[in-house]
Amino acid sequence: MTPPAAVDMRNSIAILLAGGEGSRLNVLVHRRAKPAVPFGAIYRIIDFSLSNAMHSGLERVGVLTQYMPYSLADHVGLGRAWGFSGRTREAKILPPHTGQRASDWYRGTADAVFRNMSYVRRHHPEFVLILSGDHVYRMDYAAMVADHARAGADATIAVLEVPIEEASNFGTILTDDTNRIVGFEEKPPVPRSNLASMGVYVFTRKVLEQEIEETVAHQGLTDFGKHVFPLMLQSGRHLQAHRFHGYWQDVGTIRAYFEAHMEMLEPGSRIDLRGWQIRTNWNEHRGGDRPPARFGRSAEVDRSIVAQGARISGTVRHSVLSAGVVVEEGAVVERSILMHDVHVRAGARVREAILDKQVEVGPGAVVGGEGPLEANHRFPLHLDGGQVLIGKGSCVPADAMIERNSILFPFVTLPRGDHSHIRAGQTIGDID
Amino acid sequence: MVEGQTTHPRIVAMVLAGGRVGELSVLTLARPKAAMPFAGHYRIIDFPLSNLMHAGINHVGILSQYRPSSLIDHVRVGESWDFIGLERGAKILPPFRGAEASDWYRGNADAVYRNLNYIHDLGAELVIVLSGDHIYRMDFLDLIRFHLEREADLTIAFKRMGQRVSQRFGYGRLDADGRLVSYEEKPAHPRTDLASLTIYVARVGPLIEALERCVRLESYEFGRHVVPQMMSTHRVFGYEFTGYWAYARTIDLYFEATGDLIRGELDLDAWQIRTNLYDGGVASSPPPRIQAGAQVRESLVSPGCEIEGTVIGSVLSPGVRVGPGAVVRDSIVFHRSSIEAGAQLERVIMDKDVRVCSGARIGGPLGEGMTPGADSPTALGITVIGKGTVLSSSSRIPPGSVLPPGVAHEERR
Numbered sequence A: 001m002t003p004p005a006a007v008d009m010r011n012s013i014a015i016l017l018a019g020g021e022g023s024r025l026n027v028l029v030h031r032r033a034k035p036a037v038p039f040g041a042i043y044r045i046i047d048f049s050l051s052n053a054m055h056s057g058l059e060r061v062g063v064l065t066q067y068m069p070y071s072l073a074d075h076v077g078l079g080r081a082w083g084f085s086g087r088t089r090e091a092k093i094l095p096p097h098t099g100q101r102a103s104d105w106y107r108g109t110a111d112a113v114f115r116n117m118s119y120v121r122r123h124h125p126e127f128v129l130i131l132s133g134d135h136v137y138r139m140d141y142a143a144m145v146a147d148h149a150r151a152g153a154d155a156t157i158a159v160l161e162v163p164i165e166e167a168s169n170f171g172t173i174l175t176d177d178t179n180r181i182v183g184f185e186e187k188p189p190v191p192r193s194n195l196a197s198m199g200v201y202v203f204t205r206k207v208l209e210q211e212i213e214e215t216v217a218h219q220g221l222t223d224f225g226k227h228v229f230p231l232m233l234q235s236g237r238h239l240q241a242h243r244f245h246g247y248w249q250d251v252g253t254i255r256a257y258f259e260a261h262m263e264m265l266e267p268g269s270r271i272d273l274r275g276w277q278i279r280t281n282w283n284e285h286r287g288g289d290r291p292p293a294r295f296g297r298s299a300e301v302d303r304s305i306v307a308q309g310a311r312i313s314g315t316v317r318h319s320v321l322s323a324g325v326v327v328e329e330g331a332v333v334e335r336s337i338l339m340h341d342v343h344v345r346a347g348a349r350v351r352e353a354i355l356d357k358q359v360e361v362g363p364g365a366v367v368g369g370e371g372p373l374e375a376n377h378r379f380p381l382h383l384d385g386g387q388v389l390i391g392k393g394s395c396v397p398a399d400a401m402i403e404r405n406s407i408l409f410p411f412v413t414l415p416r417g418d419h420s421h422i423r424a425g426q427t428i429g430d431i432d
Numbered sequence B: 001m002v003e004g005q006t007t008h009p010r011i012v013a014m015v016l017a018g019g020r021v022g023e024l025s026v027l028t029l030a031r032p033k034a035a036m037p038f039a040g041h042y043r044i045i046d047f048p049l050s051n052l053m054h055a056g057i058n059h060v061g062i063l064s065q066y067r068p069s070s071l072i073d074h075v076r077v078g079e080s081w082d083f084i085g086l087e088r089g090a091k092i093l094p095p096f097r098g099a100e101a102s103d104w105y106r107g108n109a110d111a112v113y114r115n116l117n118y119i120h121d122l123g124a125e126l127v128i129v130l131s132g133d134h135i136y137r138m139d140f141l142d143l144i145r146f147h148l149e150r151e152a153d154l155t156i157a158f159k160r161m162g163q164r165v166s167q168r169f170g171y172g173r174l175d176a177d178g179r180l181v182s183y184e185e186k187p188a189h190p191r192t193d194l195a196s197l198t199i200y201v202a203r204v205g206p207l208i209e210a211l212e213r214c215v216r217l218e219s220y221e222f223g224r225h226v227v228p229q230m231m232s233t234h235r236v237f238g239y240e241f242t243g244y245w246a247y248a249r250t251i252d253l254y255f256e257a258t259g260d261l262i263r264g265e266l267d268l269d270a271w272q273i274r275t276n277l278y279d280g281g282v283a284s285s286p287p288p289r290i291q292a293g294a295q296v297r298e299s300l301v302s303p304g305c306e307i308e309g310t311v312i313g314s315v316l317s318p319g320v321r322v323g324p325g326a327v328v329r330d331s332i333v334f335h336r337s338s339i340e341a342g343a344q345l346e347r348v349i350m351d352k353d354v355r356v357c358s359g360a361r362i363g364g365p366l367g368e369g370m371t372p373g374a375d376s377p378t379a380l381g382i383t384v385i386g387k388g389t390v391l392s393s394s395s396r397i398p399p400g401s402v403l404p405p406g407v408a409h410e411e412r413r
Helices: A023-029 A046-055 A070-076 A109-114 A117-122 A141-151 A164-169 A205-218 A224-234 A254-264 A284-289 B022-028 B046-054 B069-075 B108-114 B116-121 B140-149 B204-216 B222-233 B251-262 B279-284
Strands: A012-017 A060-064 A090-094 A127-132 A135-137 A155-161 A171-175 A181-186 A195-204 A239-244 A248-250 A293-295 A300-302 A304-306 A315-317 A332-334 A349-351 A353-355 A388-390 B011-016 B059-063 B089-093 B126-131 B134-136 B154-160 B170-174 B180-185 B194-203 B236-240 B245-247 B295-297 B299-301 B310-312 B327-329 B344-346 B348-350 B361-363 B383-385
Touching: A012 A046, A012 A109, A012 A117, A012 A141, A023 A254, A023 A388, A046 A060, A046 A070, A046 A127, A046 A135, A070 A090, A109 A117, A109 A205, A109 A224, A117 A205, A127 A141, A127 A205, A135 A195, A141 A155, A141 A195, A141 A239, A155 A171, A155 A205, A155 A224, A181 A224, A181 A239, A195 A205, A195 A224, A195 A239, A205 A224, A224 A239, A248 A254, A254 A353, A300 A304, A300 B295, A304 A315, A349 A353, B011 B046, B011 B108, B011 B116, B022 B251, B022 B383, B046 B126, B046 B134, B046 B140, B059 B108, B069 B089, B108 B116, B108 B126, B108 B204, B108 B222, B116 B204, B126 B140, B126 B204, B134 B194, B140 B154, B140 B194, B140 B236, B154 B170, B154 B222, B170 B236, B180 B222, B180 B236, B194 B204, B194 B222, B204 B222, B222 B236, B245 B251, B251 B299, B251 B348, B295 B299, B299 B310, B344 B348, B348 B361, B361 B383
Parallel strands: A012 A060, A012 A127, A060 A090, A155 A239, A300 A315, A315 A332, A332 A349, A353 A388, B011 B059, B011 B126, B059 B089, B154 B236, B295 B310, B310 B327, B327 B344, B344 B361, B348 B383
Antiparallel strands: A127 A195, A135 A248, A155 A195, A171 A181, A171 A195, A293 B299, B126 B194, B134 B245, B154 B194, B170 B180, B170 B194
16 A cells, blocks of 8 residues: 555545446446446445545545436435444535526536536635546555646646557557657557556646636537546646556456456455455345344355345355345355345256346246357357346246346246246347 | 224333342443443344334434443434434433432433433323343334223233243233232242343323332332332333343353354244344445354354354354364354354353464363352353453363453463
8 A cells, every 4th residue: 555645635525426327237237337346245336436535535525426326316315324423524415406507417527526516616726636436446646646746737637557469449649758648649540659548637726727618618628538638738837747567457348347356365465455455335125224244054155245134045156145135945056246135936047157246046947057158149249258138026936947148137937838948149128 | 993083192211231249240230231332233122122113113212321322322313223214313411410419320210210201201101111231122112002992001011921030030920910019029939930020111290200209219229119109199000021031131141142143042033123234344344254164053043154164053244254174063252253164062152352373172062960169150061252352272170261351361270
């Protein structure tokens, strides 16, 4: 962990952009924004940024929501779970509100901040941190603010070294040898830099006010990465890169989401929930009212995370089980992610699957691990890694078979019998 | 309902949480019984507090005098049980220096008597007095309904103890309507198995009269003095409770209640017992991790635990670590204790922050013909390890031993 920087974080506030749809997460973002997607058995993705803000000594975080805000509003509350309570500490949900213009929805990251500048001004901070709630990482924002202040920069962008062959998936940043930014490339086919932007920015507040007014209000442009920073560079503003060296992962695809969970189970994993001191809101979903995880006489559990309120009588290997999950006797769960209150009945087998909250798997059913490895027919870009994806509240009947890369939409109850064999790559149900 | 009332009568709870009984040995050196950890991340006082919360009783005074610090940390202002907000509150009521007489509570009735102003200030019509150290789930609304329907002045909750009859309880007989017709406190030879659970619902006026009369006679106990006093002058009823109830008064009873928990006789999920998640670090703990090669069966495992070895028939509080090859069998391990590689525990109750070094052997079954010494607090031969103890690799602690807190234990010959 970086030692605490000599900077008074009370002069900074954070704006956390939590409006992302994250549509590639498919049924996992049905009725929830990407930052609200559960992660690591008891957390939501936004917990990483909120915990980082807490441990960095920030006192005020404005959380901008727009897509499906309820689960986030419940989750963040007033921010008490992250220590944001008292007279001067708060985390506040800032929902979209009607502005001067007809279209009131945020059109981009810069537009979202622009429309909440009154919140920023009211607290007259010296620096403004702009964060996203989409990533799994542990970062000391105080070190970044200190870097920014030391360099006397107008804005600082956190960057991460990525393998050069992956750099074309990111917005990359060109720097000189003092880490001053000299150019940007958005998803370059032939990257000249392997420094990817993490979507974490520090602005000197006065600069932010001027630049965002110019870009959004006058020029009608909406995005930090695409518009604000390139324009600032053109006009001679001082942009600095802050290098980050730890683990950072965008879990915005099913593949990345699944692999991050599997990696978390490895000994010495770089995702260190204990060391990172990630906090979450335990009051949600009765999280705090549940007794410790309970293991029955015939339980066999290996390399897994099993949250409170779970009851295990079957076999669980290499899996992440959220609060209240039940695995009955003779059932086997392997390499899977089971969210809150999933119930796997006796003799069922779940392998390489992501089951959203309250999914029920009937006795003797087989979910995943069977059939050819062909991408999902309807969502080939969302699901091609072989996992089965089952939406919240869906029900797999007794003795059903769900093959690889299939998707069951939320609240689907498959009928028993012939229709309960779902072949590889099929998608059942529809978003309402 | 009380006459003329269309809403609930105002009711205040007084929770007696002061007691330290020597029979829990080193486990209660620094905490009252009510603050004893139980079932992993709970403390025993969570049971009465959750019962009160579920009944909507929102004014709770907690009478505490023995080492109240851990209780204060745990209860705080009662926000975990929703006792905060307008018209609500939980408050620790410590003893205070009175204008005269001694300052410590002289008995449970005296404790209530000295805090009558708390009851007065809230304008309560009913008071429910209960113990902070019992493990149960009771619908207090049903108890209060019974009390009001009988137009009782005092109602006492009773339970048939069957085989568990002991001289520790008060025993009563009820008539067909539930009126208490006889009562004996801690008789040498109980004549019934209907034992008082020391849960009392009383009308405030008659209770105050009885308390004042008892205190004048230098009588300070509910069971011994207040109940007989009120039986002679007021309407006293018994409410029969049939659910699970345990009083973890001794090491053996505590161990047995934990056995009940593991066997599923208490369903904490259905009971919806709440605790303060900020006490003991629950809210900042990651979910428990079971590593490759671990075995976990017939056990409860709390947040923050990390298991690489074998855990059978045991309950682990938050942050316990069990190293590779270590075996924890039929044991109860409190917060943050660490059982290092290859160490073995059997029939042990281990307090917080104990370090068991690699290879140590702690406890075990009572062998054939072995009996614990006369001064042992346990007839079952449970081994009890005090808080913060370090047990070296060569430690061999025989069954029934009691180690005081904070001792670096090298070898026992």
